[in-house]
Amino acid sequence: MKTVKIILILGARPQIIKSAPLIQLAEKDRDVSMQIVHTGQHYDYEMSKQFFDELRLPDPIVNLNVGSGTHAWQTGKMMIQLEKLLLNEKPHMVVVPGDTNSALAGALAAVKLHIPIAHMEAGPRSYNMKIPEEVNRRLTDHISTLLFAPTENCCKNLLKEGIDKQSICLVGDTMYDSFLLHLSSASKDKVLDELNLKTEDYAVLTLHRPENVDFPEKLRKIMETMLKIKELVIVFPVHPRTMKAMKKAGFKKEALEKENIKLVKPMNYHGILKSMKDAKIVFTDSGGMQKEAFWLGTPCVTLRNETEWPETIDLGANALVGVNPKRILSEVQRILENKYIKKMLKEKPNPFGDGKASEKILNILKEFCSRS
Numbered sequence: 001m002k003t004v005k006i007i008l009i010l011g012a013r014p015q016i017i018k019s020a021p022l023i024q025l026a027e028k029d030r031d032v033s034m035q036i037v038h039t040g041q042h043y044d045y046e047m048s049k050q051f052f053d054e055l056r057l058p059d060p061i062v063n064l065n066v067g068s069g070t071h072a073w074q075t076g077k078m079m080i081q082l083e084k085l086l087l088n089e090k091p092h093m094v095v096v097p098g099d100t101n102s103a104l105a106g107a108l109a110a111v112k113l114h115i116p117i118a119h120m121e122a123g124p125r126s127y128n129m130k131i132p133e134e135v136n137r138r139l140t141d142h143i144s145t146l147l148f149a150p151t152e153n154c155c156k157n158l159l160k161e162g163i164d165k166q167s168i169c170l171v172g173d174t175m176y177d178s179f180l181l182h183l184s185s186a187s188k189d190k191v192l193d194e195l196n197l198k199t200e201d202y203a204v205l206t207l208h209r210p211e212n213v214d215f216p217e218k219l220r221k222i223m224e225t226m227l228k229i230k231e232l233v234i235v236f237p238v239h240p241r242t243m244k245a246m247k248k249a250g251f252k253k254e255a256l257e258k259e260n261i262k263l264v265k266p267m268n269y270h271g272i273l274k275s276m277k278d279a280k281i282v283f284t285d286s287g288g289m290q291k292e293a294f295w296l297g298t299p300c301v302t303l304r305n306e307t308e309w310p311e312t313i314d315l316g317a318n319a320l321v322g323v324n325p326k327r328i329l330s331e332v333q334r335i336l337e338n339k340y341i342k343k344m345l346k347e348k349p350n351p352f353g354d355g356k357a358s359e360k361i362l363n364i365l366k367e368f369c370s371r372s
Contacts, residue, residue, distance in 0.1 A: 002031075002369075003030075003032070003033050004031060004032050004033065004092055004093070004369040005033045005035075005086050005089070005090070005091045005092050005093075006026070006032065006033070006035070006051070006091055006092065006095055007035050007036075007037055007091040007093075007095070008022075008023065008037070008094075008095045008105065009032055009037050009039065009082065009083075009094065009095070009096050009102055009103070009105075010036060010037070010060070011039035011040070011041030011078075011100050011102025011241050012041055012098070012100045012102065013051050013064075014046075014175075014286075015098045015102070015103070016048060016051045016052065016055065017051065017055070017175060017269060018097050018120065018121065018126065018173075018178060019095075019097050019120070020055040020057055020122065020181075020286075021174055021177040021178050021357075022034075022095075022120075022174060022176050023057050024057070025313075026362060029227045029366075031366060032365075033311070034354075035058055035060075035061045035091075035221070036058065036060040036062060037062055037082070037085060038062070038063045038064065039064045039078050039101075039106075040063050040064050040065040040066045041067075041074065041102045046131050049213060049324070051268070053324075053334055054268050054269055055178075055182075061331040062085065064081045064082070065324060066078050066081070069197070071101060072147055074101050074105075075101045075104060075334075076105075078102060078105035078106070078109075079105045079109045082106055082109040082110075082114070083109045083113065084200065086109055087113065091259070092115075093118055093365060093369055094106055094107070094117050095117075095118045095119075095150055095232070096117065096118070096119055096120070096144075097119075097120035097121055098120070098121050098133075098134070098137075099121070099124075099133040099137035099173070101132070101136060102134075103119070103136055103137075103140050104139055104140050107119065107140045107144060107357075108139075112209060113234070114371075116372065117145050118144065118146040118147045118361070118365060119140050119141055119144040119147050119148065119256065120174055120213075121142065121173070121174070122140075122147035122148070122154060122168070123147065123148055123149040123151075123154025123155060123157045123158045123168075123206055124137065124154050124157070124287070124309060125138075125157045125308055126308045128305075128306050129212070130211070131209075133308075134308075137308075138161075139286070141158060141161070141163065141209050141315075144169060145368075146169060146173075146362075146364065146365070147163065147167050147168045148171045148357070148361050149168055149171065149356065150171070150172055150353065151172075151173070151311055151351050151352060151353075153311055153351070154170075155168055169255050169360070169364055170356035171353065171357040171360075171364075172352060172354055172355070172356065172360070173291065173357055174357045174361065175291060175292075176350070176352045176353055176354075177356065177357050177358045179273070179295050180355045183273065185192050185270055186269070186270040186271075186273035187274060187277065189273070189276075191270075191275050191337055195235065195262060195264065195275075199278040200278065200280045201280070202232050202233065202235050202262075202280065203229070203234050203235070203280055203282065203283060204234075204237075204272075204276050204281075204284075205226060205234050205238075205261075206236075206282075206283070206289060207219070207222065207281040207284075207285055207303070208241075209286075209304070212303060212323065213241070213245045214245065216245070216248055216249040216250075219245055219249045219251075220250070220251075221323045221325060222303060222323050223246070223256070223261075224325070225323075225325040225328050227259050227260065227330065228325070229260065230330075231336060232259075232260070233260055234260055234262065234283075235264060235275060235279070236263050236264065236265050237259055237264050237266045237275075238263050238265070239266055243263075254274055261310070272289075276289070276298055277298065278294060279295075279298055280298075280335065280336070281298070281299050281305060281332065281335055282298050282300045282301070283301050283304065283328075284301075284302060285304050287297075290302055290307060290318050291309055291352065292319050293312075293317070294315070294348075295315040295350070295352075297343075297344065297345040298345070299317065299318075299319075299341055299345065300317060300318040300319070301328065301332070302320050302321065303321065303322065303323055303328075304318065305320060306320065312315050314350075315345075315348045315349070317345050
C-alpha cells in the first residue's frame with residue numbers, strides 16, 4: 001500500500017482536542033504521513049501550544065500566523081497561504097475538523113485544487129445563519145468528499161440537505177475519544193485545590209461567542225444574573241478578549257471577586273475537565289462544553305437560544321436559556337433542588353459513539369486514498 005499523505009488544518013484549541021486521538025493514531029501507522037498545519041487563527045498561539053504539549057502532539061509543520069481580523073479578511077488570508085502550501089505539499093487528502101474559519105478556508109483552498117476533503121464533525125446544525133460557525137459548517141459540508149458525522153441526528157441533517165448518502169460516514173465523536181483518553185489524568189488535576197474549591201460548591205462559566213461577548217448589554221445581563229446566584233461560587237476562566245469586553249461593559253475584576261465570581265485565567269484541557277466534573281452546574285455558550293458536561297454528568301445551562309447538539313437537550317442534560325435572567329435563575333433553582341440530578345445524568349445513553357471514532361476515520365481515509 002502506498003503511503004497516504006494527509007494534511008490536517010487546525011486553527012483553534014477545540015480543533016486540537018478533537019483531532020488529538022487521530023493524530024496519535026496516524027503517528028503510529030507506517031502507511032500514513034499526517035502533517036499538521038496551524039493557521040494561527042487565534043492570536044493566542046501560545047495557548048494553543050500549551051494544548052499541543054499537554055496532549056503530547058507533534059508540532060505543526062507551519063504556523064501561518066494569520067491572527068485576528070474580520071471574517072472575510074481572515075478567511076481570505078488563510079486561503080491564499082493554504083493554496084501555496086497545498087500546491088507545494090500535494091497531499092492525497094485534506095482533513096478539516098469543526099466549524100472555524102480555518103476549517104472553511106482549508107476546505108475552499110483544497111476544493112479549488114481538486115484535492116479531496118474530509119470533514120470531521122460534519123452535520124451538526126443550529127439553523128441560525130447569523131452564527132459564523134453555522135455558515136462555516138454548512139459550506140464545508142457541501143464541498144467535502146467524506147463527511148464524518150458524530151451522531152445519527154447529524155447524518156439526518158446532511159441527508160435532508162441532499163448530500164450523497166455514500167459520502168456520509170457515521171463514526172461517532174472524536175471529541176469523545178479524546179475525553180475518554182484524558183479523563184483519568186483530568187480527574188487527578190489539582191485545579192480545585194489551587195482555587196480553594198469544594199466539589200459541587202461552585203459552577204463553571206465560560207463565554208466566548210460574539211453574540212454574547214461583543215454586546216455590552218448582553219454581557220452585563222449575564223454577569224448581573226451570575227451575581228444573583230448566591231448559593232454557588234461562579235468560576236469564570238476568562239479569555240483575554242472576553243476580559244476586554246467585560247471592562248468595556250463596566251465590570252471590574254476586584255468588584256466581581258468581592259461577590260461570588262472567581263475570575264481565573266483560561267485553563268488547560270485537564271483543568272477544565274476536572275472543574276466541570278466536580279461542578280454543580282456548567283454555564284456556557286460553547287458547543288464543545290455542552291457535550292463535555294453531558295459526558296461528565298454535570299447539568300449544563302446554555303446561554304444561547306439554539307444549539308447544534310439537540311441530543312443533549314432531548315436527554316435532559318442541557319437547557320437553552322439565552323440571556324434571560326428569569327430562565328437562567330429558574331433553571332439554577334431546578335438543578336439545586338434535585339440532589340440526584342448528576343446520578344440521573346450519568347445513567348443516560350450516549351449518542352456520541354463508542355470512543356473509537358478516530359480509529360474508524362483513519363481506516364476510512366486509508367481505504368479512500370488507496371483507491372484514488
